[in-house]
Amino acid sequence: MAPRRLGRAFFARQTLNVARELLGQKLVRLHPGGVRLSGWIIEAEAYIGSDDLGCHARHGRTARNESMWGPAGRAYVYFTYGMHWMLNIVTEAEGFPAAVLIRALFPDEGLPSMRRRRRGSPDVRLTDGPAKLCRALGINRSFDGVDLCRAETRLFLESLPQVDEASVTRGPRVGLNTVPEPWQSVPWRFRVRPEIVQGLFKED
DNA sequence: AGCACGATTAACT
DNA sequence: GTTAATCGTGCTC
Numbered sequence: 052m053a054p055r056r057l058g059r060a061f062f063a064r065q066t067l068n069v070a071r072e073l074l075g076q077k078l079v080r081l082h083p084g085g086v087r088l089s090g091w092i093i094e095a096e097a098y099i100g101s102d103d104l105g106c107h108a109r110h111g112r113t114a115r116n117e118s119m120w121g122p123a124g125r126a127y128v129y130f131t132y133g134m135h136w137m138l139n140i141v142t143e144a145e146g147f148p149a150a151v152l153i154r155a156l157f158p159d160e161g162l163p164s165m166r167r168r169r170r171g172s173p174d175v176r177l178t179d180g181p182a183k184l185c186r187a188l189g190i191n192r193s194f195d196g197v198d199l200c201r202a203e204t205r206l207f208l209e210s211l212p213q214v215d216e217a218s219v220t221r222g223p224r225v226g227l228n229t230v231p232e233p234w235q236s237v238p239w240r241f242r243v244r245p246e247i248v249q250g251l252f253k254e255d
Numbered sequence: 256a257g258c259a260c261g262a263t264t265a266a267c268t
Numbered sequence: 269g270t271t272a273a274t275c276g277t278g279c280t281c
Contacts, residue, residue, distance in 0.1 A: 098262075
């Protein structure tokens, strides 16, 4: 049975639901030449609107965060710390700035390419951070604004069964250390339980 | 024009 | 646990 691509309707919903339901879905990067790089999403965070003081949209609409204001199902890719790219997927209605940050993957296809891009990292560290997975998959500025729902894109998501509730943990978002409350502590981070991810690595 | 800092990572004590 | 790396971005002057 051929896997189905996640379409616009999946992303054009409440960001918290999208973030939760992205767990277990497969992120696929099509390499030039047809090689597939992919991994299952195991961690994601919601950033919701310009009132959310942890969200880049708190500055209003700017050149950098423009993609977040666009239609759902596009990539919002930004540069930070002078060296790292981060991948988000835009959610909700066009004109409302919200997105889900993809924070970690369990690597599946294209391991040799990922190892080349992330030279020196063991497989368990290949895609276990938001900047690491962008590096491993070769995601950079050129992906900002790309529509992940179109047939010919080189980046998209494939639909897989939902991760069951018992396998999911929820908590505060990471790295918002100077953000005012309640935004620093709202439980908008979703993860597949670490012990389950460890089990996935052991199966290989 | 200048400045402080970031949705992080790897290396080190 | 602490810190350097490294530069685009948004804010202040």
